[in-house]
Amino acid sequence: MSRTPLDTVEHATATPDVELPWAELGLKKDEYERVVEILGRRPTGAELAMYSVMWSEHCSYKSSKVHLRQFGEKAPESDALLVGIGENAGVVDVGQGYAVTFKVESHNHPSYVEPYQGAATGVGGIVRDIIAMGARPVAVVDPLRFGAADHPDTKRVLPGVVAGIGGYGNCLGLPNIGGEVVFDACYQGNPLVNAGAIGVMRHEDIHLAKASGAGNKVILYGARTGGDGIGGASILASETFDDAKPSKRPAVQVGDPFQEKLLIECTLEAFAEKLVVGIQDLGAAGLSCATSELASNGSGGMRVTLDDVPLRDSTLSPEEILMSESQERMCAVVEPGKVDRFLEICDKWDVIATVIGEVTDGDRLEIFWHGEKIVDVDPRTVAHDGPVYERPYARPDWQDALQADDAGKLPRPASGEELKDQVLKLVSSPNQASKQWITQQYDHFVQGNTVLAQPEDSGMIRIDEETGLGVAIATDGNGRYAKLDPYHGAQLALAEAYRNVATTGAKPLAVSDCLNFGSPEDPAVMWQFAEAVRGLADGCRQLGTPVTGGNVSLYNQTGEAAIHPTPVVAVLGVIDDVARRTPVAFQEEGQLLYLLGDTREEFGGSAWSQVIHDHLGGLPPQVDLEREKLLAEILISASRDGMIDSAHDLSDGGLVQAVVESALLGGKGARLIVPDGLDAFTFLFSESAGRAIVAVPRSEELRFTDMCGARGLPATRVGVVDGDTVEVQGEFALTLTELREAHENTIPSLLA
Template sequence: MTLPDADRDLIVAELGRDPTPTEAMLFENLWSEHCAYRSSRPLLSAFDSEGEQVVIGPGDDAAVVSLDDETYITLGIESHNHPSYVDPYDGAATGVGGIVRDTLSMGAYPIALADCLYFGDFDREHSRYLLDGVVEGIADYGNAIGVPTVAGATSFHEKYEGNPLVNVACVGLLSADRLITAEAQEAGNKLVLVGSSTGRDGLGGASFASEDLAEDAETEDRPAVQVGDPYTEKLLIECNEALLDEELVESCRDLGAAGLGGASSELVAKGGFGANIDLNEVHQREPEMRPFEILLSESQERMCYEVRPENVERVQELAARFDLGSAVIGEVAEGNYVCTFDGEAVVDVPPEYVADGAPMNDLDSVEPEQATRDLPEVVLSQALEAVLSDPNTASKEWVYRQYDHEVGLRTARRPGDDAALLDVPEANTKLALTAGADPNWTNAAPYDGARAVAFENATNLAAKGATPLAAVDCLNGGNPEKPDVYGGFKGIVDGLADMCSALSVPVVGGNVSLYNDSVAGPIPPTPTLAMVGSADGPSPGMTLSGDGDLYLVGYSGDALGGSTLLQHEDGSDAFPALPDDDTAAAALDAIRGIVTDDSTLAAHDVSHGGLAVTLAEMVSEEVGADIAVENVVQLFDETPGRVVVETADLDALLDLAGDVPVYELGTTTDDGYLGVTVTDDGDEYVAFDATTIAEFRDVLTRELD
């Protein structure tokens, strides 16, 4: 990729001269889609990012949300999609490293990770190769740095075959007095680079992430993939804590996309300053590096700190204590952003122009067509087996068992439930975390599917008795220059924004990844959402106790569009009708009240795979269920905003539900079978025991181990 002629003309007009080669490459990276959001920023104003609990919203390395007056959390998310195709292990690992450093740069200590992964069809060997490498990369990095991976999702869809997605979120914890930002504070303060030495790995990563993947990307683009070292990252985490303990940091930014050039120019631009940087002072691990290589290298495990002159010596002493390199590379200044090399200025540009001056794209969009109702004929036993054994609804234990999800001793509810729960005694609460999207939903109906993604994540929290605090999104799309692709992307932005606003969930930050196209075509528009909530009351499990009856609470959409069932059957259908805004919010309020009531014995949300998968996940070898539905649509409808509840007190359930519909499903049993009767087809009955269900749902382990 080279600097487009139109951008070069604007830069020449601003500077009054041609840019130097180093300036041209700096602009190319900082004005790329990956850094500047040129196609997506015009759409992002749809999100409501404000709330009493929001301390810092979009625009910094991570968002900051208050749990109480003295305790804050950070929330951030990023993508490492292209790198994970080229080199799945290092691409995914450095995605974890990057989002953790975003957390550090706000003054927080990382306490939890969530990974949302999207691959091509599971039965393809290449998809399994990518899955294996990505999961290993996340596990090795996250486990080594001691941050538990507690939530996430893994999805398979044919349109990801040439371009997988790796979206990683991180939650951090800090006290209010430790908060720092990426906004330079005072001219004359020094810029100190701490961490690994700088090499040539990851060069051009920002511009690489803003292009379609070519057929030869796995070999030609490998130099653009960073190589991580989790043990250095762990030292950096602890060093960052020591620097904060001694109040030595004025502002901070981690080195991610566009390397030192991105971090330092954005840091000073946000504060209204310039900088003087000597690139020769950057500690390097390779000989004879050129100025643009030093400036734009995306070598990992590096942080740029603004430090008062009198504190520089102590910062370097602490870096040395943790076996980290450090260098005073320059200072915050008035005027331009200036970088010198061998005594000559190789960059001399207005900081706000290079960091935030990219012109926005004005793109055409076409709204995608929606499916019409054309339901297939299904054989109940075959449909149940197909849906229960589908890799998208199957158990993801093969993935999360490779992660250390208990390190740090905060994990109160582990992966595999509706949402993870983390103990936060500092604020006398539990923090609930959920993350994911469903490409089948948004591929079928971008706007409605994205509304469903937001509704589903909020339902996951409600099913654990949690009230949402905030969310961050990772918006993934194809080439925005194609009107139909941009139309789908616009749809997921608006759908996510509308439902989050309806549920009073501020979207406080996020990431955009476009140009996720390959020879296989564009990916489905994929709005990954990570949402946190506070859970102060009891939180029921999802395994049936056998001491109550079963009811479905919530509004059903009475359609199968985007469902797992339709991926196996020859038919189509409209996307399920979701409740309107006020009704959706009321439904979740009712669910929270129900699941935290003493009479509720178990609860589990209904989503991917519908009621069939929900019940399959609730039964055990000791306790089964015998339920009846009117038709196949009711069994496989994936409308979110619903939970299956086992209760010992129907009157209490009905009272707490209020106007929200409650449907009788059936009873628990002591035989370990899931029995299903469909009444509109001559009372067709199918039953599977828990062992058989587990075998159906263990397809990842069976095929990958």
Template sequence: MPSIDSVGHAAATPDLEQPWAELGLKDDEYANIREIIGRRPTIAELAMYSVMWSEHCSYKSSKVHFTLWGENTTDEMREKLLVGIGENAGVVDIGDGWAVTFKVESHNHPSYVEPYQGAATGVGGIVRDIMSMGARPIAVMDSLRFGNLSHPDTERVLPGVVAGVGGYGNCLGLPNIGGEVVFDDCYQGNPLVNALCVGAMRTEDIHLAKASGAGNKVILFGAKTGGDGIGGVSVLASETFEEGGPTKRPAVQVGDPFAEKVLIECCLDLYKAGVVAGIQDLGGAGLSCATSELASNGDGGMRVELDLVPLRDASLEPHEILMSESQERMMAIVEPDKVDAFLAITDRWDVEATVIGEVTDGDHLVITWHGDVIVDVPPRSVAHEGPTYHRPLERPGYLDELQANGPESLTRPESGEELRTQLLSMLGSPNLCDKSWVTNQYDRYVMGNTALAQPDDAGVVRVDESTGRGVAVATDCNGRFAQLDPYAGAQLALAEAYRNVATAGAEPLAVTDCLNFGSPEDPGVMWQFREAIRGIAEGCKFLGIPVTGGNVSFYNQTGDVAIHPTPVIGVLGVMEDVARRNGSGFRTEGAHVYLLGTTRDELGGSEWAHVIHKHLGGRPPAVDLAAEQKLGQVLVAAAQEGLLEAAHDLSDGGLAVALAEAVMRHGVGARVDVADVGEGVDAFTALFSESAARALVAVSAEHAGRFGQIIGDLPCVHLGTTGGRDLVVDDQFTVSIAELRAAHEATLPAVFGE
């Protein structure tokens, strides 16, 4: 083979053996590539197709189910969208000329292989998605899942992931306003690192990823291209880990948050100057993705001179340059008469920028290397017309037995002292313990616009300093619920995120999701996936909030052992004035404490069953979206009138844990009576049931009457009042706030140090 495998050489050597299998392609996929381009691909073309047709980039196993989004999105829901599914991130109108873009994506496999850089570049990638829409990033969140807290590998993975999330976000100067930290044995070999970013812009400033206008220039700007991340997330996240631990360090990208911070400000100046006709970040699949997607979304073709790409490793081959996922890079389409102004701005920010090609009036993406054509392909065939698999679906055989093994046979506490002891055990358990060891590594208040952050139910950030208009965001998912019933589990994740946003006082507006599952080659996994998508789509239709975009992460399994289905849902809500937000903790003495919603004996998949009995079985709590909607309307209306002193959703751990968290938050105790929580509901069920569509609120005496008017026919139980330094449950137990905190705060420091 000559030094360069050009298109001409490829045409002349049709039988040359190629490493398509080593690049992750199937034999029929390789044959399809040859049919599309009418010859064997060059090694550069093969590299592009391999990364762009990977599971992570092409959604080849999942996209046949995406029709459920469209089928369940009404015209009324579409009116809320300025940009929907298919772009780098969705955009919604929040009023007063403001738009918000938000999205959550996974960086799971890289974060297991190299925890710090995997998590850090996950944050960097989602931030670039947001800035590529024309927005200023204003906040980040992270939804993290790890294996057993006592497992030695958790001590390797968790500190690195947390340091990566915090290190990158803190250096960018972005507040981390919320998320989750969950532990379960099913994530031992497959931790989940899902990163979310929110950005704000004026509605007229939206930018899209398209290359239109023949003669317009293609400019690559930002960091130089290196050998890190070659085939990184695109290939690494498209296969199953085998036993034996991390083995693919070279595939993980390396981030530089300070370079990205400069890149953010540079991009915002470019947008302000009006010199950008189209823009795309370089994340998964790098230049292969940016060139093919921009050209595919445009109205012509594109020609790129790859040898003009600035390199930090001069030994890189052309196919390696195309596959590299080096961070902090962007690609812009610029009209010829605006190139000088574009370059003047990048020079001012000391950001390297190079014109590497132009938009053509043809219909192919053509890439040259020192004059030789090494890529000549229809861009849509690379970016948007990859393989589509109709994977077999089959309801898992274990499900009947799992659902039949409900929590009814589990030993329940019979005395107040047992209730007290079990509450303390649960507060110290990995999933319910204080997470400040994690969150204290994140800057929550940088930029000065954070109104709420962890440990409150949702993060709230101000968008407009003059009016106080802002947004609330929450991410949620209980993988145990989804394991028991993926349809209901996905809807419960949606309902909880919806409820958390409403609890903060914001009107839920839109959804993003990160769908984390095992291997799509397992019919049981694909059934779980389809059921989860169906649950989310139908749930969003009922609630009237559209899915704006998101991410699918398959192959989260080790050998043949998959994670629980984990469809993480992010819900964004809008607030006219963030000063009206609700915190989750009791603040003053003498406030009335109410339980909103209906409590039932629902403990399948609950934290009580998980912590006290190591049990998973039965059915998850019933989903009642009408009740969720009514509860949300009451919470938002009460917040807008300033009636609530505190509001906290009931989810993991039920009422008992919500009460404990509310009294610990500001050191104000409460005395409650749970005898009348519901018909046939005993003290144990009242305290530990995880029935959905419920919230705990505190209302001052002066506002109690008005609050009663707003409630209408929403089920409401007056539990008691705030005050003192203890949590007192009448006729059951008393526990001091100090003792609650001692149990709650010791767990993570005991493992990872103070």
């Protein structure tokens, strides 16, 4: 086997005319030329590997950056924000000296190729982001989108994804407390597997990713480095540098949750002993990302000896080592005097740890292999000065026709019997049906601090046993609304997550988002993206909840067909005492049901239009964020003062969906009366935003209605918790048994 000579910096300088496979690595011609311009010579193979992964869409946000800036520019004043966008995850002050970090990321493409490992490593990646901030992970959530529920490929992808999330999360001992499962044909070839995590720490324990202080050591710890996820680098290795290598490496990574658990404990112990100057997890782009980010966020340069990286496969080339996405690895910067203690802690947890380099007082990132310099770059040019594109965007020409196709014109049920029939169809449709078959595969209660989990409006975790302080998180995103109007669709996702947090009694504080869209090279998709970001930034400013971080996933499409624009929004809230939370389930017969907010004839993008008419057109519900704020304040006050015993936000499926869920969860029925001024159909199925239904004990009725009256929130008495049927007076009645069968059998019969 003959090896071509090592492509050192010296070699690259001496052989300026060697052609490198920059196109195969995903770089555009002008991007490659910029690399040459930055370096003043052609890059070495290793340098090219680094630039190509760090300048990819995934790592550089080159198409989305110009829009994402709005999250900073329009950020509302918030005392709660301790660390904002740009770090591994944002950090929020939740009081009593506690800080909470949370983030949502996507792992869409890997989960389609290999559902179990793709989803599992998605959980692993987001959890490492949390520990890199110095926080102990306390819970995960998983917003998921799949193709049609009855499509054969959904039966391949969904069970794998669910098992992967459950397998990894359960092994880590993290409760899964929230998320969503949505089916739509637009996700058929491109499921969305988003993963979120929450971590808790004391204020003084926040850590940032930076490498400062010349002489400090760079320590790589965790799993050995193997050939995972280096499809790109292998091109470099096989076609140009060494033809004897296998030409195709898999892009799939396999996770090891037990290794990750050790990594959590070992990292937190090192933090507790204040051994760490800076830290970075290794995710996409592996060591390329960790070294260039750490070095460029610090004050000096960095020198790394690649030979010292522990390998699982000794045949890996330096390019491959730099690009490998092997899971469960972290990189820490440690003062020389503390290295021994750091290594001791790693050894105690059975975690391999190796000093691979040190911080220098120059400003270069230099990487050596077999004693020769193969990388010599300014780390800032790799990590931060990637290309930025102002991609053209244009409102698609079909948007007007779509919005003109008003769902209000669809035939509506004419009799009580028809209403009843459609209610059953709605609550048994895959999107509205109970997801317990899925969520039961996750551990909700491990660690013993879970207060609320699915199917509650938001997940809630107690973080202080003494005081009962807790945090709540909800994730929402409605691709159908966003397709009809991306600006308002994104705001509706925000409003719903915000409302869900408030419905459980917690005060919304901050936002993380995962923006899932099609190809940015399509002006129509880019317009959807620009509109959604603008909507979200405007909405966050109005609600006073800053975006703390998140993730953009582009190129979610099959051929020419993009997914519905799907901004998934996570809202984090705080509750002073989790004992004051409000659950979804009806608690006691005789309690009065109040509908809060205004109900209009709004059916565009509704679940009803999808289930009954397979229709998507018109405009999504109106957004009134001032109303959302008022509603949230009322829900939080009512929860704190014990005025309501259960509450449920109204969203997809409308009031009837909410009442059926509360009734089934509580095992108690409801008698509903259609209020004056509304017809039964609109009352039951409209999806007007800014609404919730609450159950008020009779003794609290006056106090509650007075409060709503004084604050100007419409509150209409619409019924009472009673019996074992859900009855709409004068229209129809359905027994809880019938409803339960319809609501709970759908998913198991399709997927089990």
